[in-house]
Amino acid sequence: MFDKEEFVKKSRENGIVGAGGAGFPFYVKVSSQAHTVLVNAAECEPLLRKDQVILSLYPQKVIEGLKLAMKSCGASEGIIGIKKKHEKIISRLKEICKSEKGISVLEMGDYYPAGDEFCLVYEATGKVIAPGAIPLSVGCVVSNVETLYNAAISRPVTEKFVTIAGEVKNPATMKIPIGVSWKELAEVCGGFKVKNPVAIDGGPMMGKVITDFSQPVVKTSAGIIVLDASHPLIKRKTRGKTQFMSINRSACDQCSFCTEFCPRYLLGHNVQPHRVMRSSMFSSDKTKIHNEYSLLCCECSLCSLYSCPEGLSPREACLSGKADLKEKGVNVKNSQTAAASKSQVHPLREYRKTPVKKLIKKLGLYELDKPADFIDLSYNPQKVKIMLTQHAGTPASACVKIGQKVKKGDIVGTVEEGKLGCPVHASIDGKISDVNLKFVEIEGSNA
Ligand code: SF4
Ligand code: SF4
Incomplete structure (x- = not known):
């Protein structure tokens, strides 16, 4: 008999967090109620392969993790969102799913950012998550492939x-x-x-x-x-604020491609990077941008690294804009511009998806x-450094001392009960060689 309370507790104790990048503690997600659990297997960042590898090697485990998450959330539906180019993996998943009630595979096109939670939820359910809301607002919980694998193996991460x-x-x-x-x-x-x-x-x-x-x-x-x-990609990504502000101000011709291809704009959210760029031209001190059309930017980089024909930095303008608005107390919750988002998906969304192949060439x-x-x-490493901030929420505090012996899986950092966060564990057997507010260092037994 499945015990939700025990599963949630174990998920926290084992330090399971979103392995897709966000690091949101898994125990919080599975303590909620939802009708659908989505597996985010889109892996749309070019050149990264780890989710494909996990699904090739351990499809059964990922589905086990999905079933546990579904039970915990009371969900009747589980959907694995994966790109249709992964034919072999899909055929294996479908084979397994034949005997699993309520679990299906969603085959997606090879575009970026298919793995954005808002895009994935829309593709899988036809529902648009409102600006500033989370998938749960439309009855969905989204989890990464590796997170569910960790849930299934049920031991410290x-x-x-x-x-x-x-x-x-x-x-x-x-x-x-x-x-x-x-x-x-x-x-x-x-x-x-x-x-x-x-x-x-x-x-x-x-x-x-x-x-x-x-x-x-x-x-x-x-x-x-x-x-x-x-x-060029490194040069582009390390362009400083003074540089991008000055290039943005002098070269933006307001073609609005950045907005027209923005995945969140296409979902009906009121984010319009070209207008943010326009504001940067009007900014008298050349550093501040006060434009609420920046607030709903999810920082996917598509506008800066793909859409803009001039190679400008609308994403960075949006980031600056968000930070400048924060100083003034303006955010997604109190912004009228954000609230004016349409609840309608752009009629041309389907035709404006960015193919990953073209993106790779452009990059x-x-x-x-x-x-x-x-x-x-x-x-078998000689040394490991276990960071105390590996998740969203409160960082862990070290609970070990220099010289102390630890075994793989022992807790070396804890987060107070009731606070958002998870413990961190020793990843090898060894002796603690350094402890501070940022990390715990372990020297391996065979060092
Ligand atoms: S930032 Fe680039 S894409 Fe956006 S309006 Fe300006 S020139 Fe066009
Ligand atoms: S980075 Fe650009 S394309 Fe991506 S959400 Fe923000 S404004 Fe839109």
């Missing part, structure tokens, strides 16, 4: 699937202990192929540029794309769009 792509000798996807550095993983992949390697952590569209490869893998990591520092990643097959490593 100590390992992570990640893809190392781009300019490494042998791009690959692997399962490794949380807290391992990206540098070690790049070495596992044969090392860098470029002179000045930098990486995008989390995918070319929404990921952040990192130059320090000693940074550790966390529960929300999906992988890195290694590029040379001179790659200058065509040559690097290669397979990153799974390698079974059983990787």
Whole structure:
């Protein structure tokens, strides 16, 4: 007999959080009531492969996790949203689903951002989540493939699937202990192929540029794309505020392509980056943007990295605009502009989806769009750094001391009961070698 209270408790104790990037604690999602649980298997960030790998290797586990989430939420329907190009995985999933009541596969086109929760919910249910609301407002809970896999294996989250792509000798996807550095993983992949390697952590569209490869893998990591520092995408993503504001002000011709292709605008949300760009031209101090058409931007980067024919930065203008409005106390909840969103999807939405193949070309990643097959490593690191902030909510506080021995799966950081967050666990056996407000470091037993 399924015990919801126990499942929710265990999900918190095991430190299960959204593994797709957001890190929202899973126990909160499964403590709610919903009619549909959606598996987000769209994996639309170019070059990342970890969700495809998990579904190829452990389809049964992901479906088990989905069934648990459905039971916990009282949901009668489970939908796995995956791109139709993954034919083999889909045929396996469909085979398994034949004997599962209420679970189906939604085959989606290969466009970006199919994995955006708002887009996925619309594709799967035909319902539009209102601006500023969450999937639960339309009766849905959305969960990443790896999150559900973690729910099914029901033990502390100590390992992570990640893809190392781009300019490494042998791009690959692997399962490794949380807290391992990206540098070690790049070495596992044969090392860098470029002179000045930098990486995008989390995918070319929404990921952040990192130059320090000693940074550790966390529960929300999906992988890195290694590029040379001179790659146009890196230059584009590291453009500073003074630079993008001045280029934006001088070159925007108000063609409005940024708005016309914006996935949230196409869902009827009142986000209009071209108007935000117009405001930046009027800003007398050249740094502040006060324009409420920025508020509903989900930061998908499509406008800056794909839609704008001039290569300008409407996304960054929206981000600045949101921050400037926050200072004035204006937000999605009290904005009349946000409230004026239509409840109607744009009639041309279907024809304005961005094909991932075209996006990859535009990003200058065509040559690097290669397979990153799974390698079974059983990787034994000498040291791991367990970050105390690996989830949305309150960061964990270390509960171990230097010199203390720990076993894989032991709790090394806790979040007070009643606060949003989860504990973090040791990912290897070893001895605590450093503790501070940011991380707990463990030296492996075989170091
Ligand atoms: S930012 Fe680019 S796409 Fe948007 S209106 Fe200006 S020129 Fe057009
Ligand atoms: S980043 Fe651009 S395209 Fe994406 S939601 Fe924001 S305004 Fe729209």
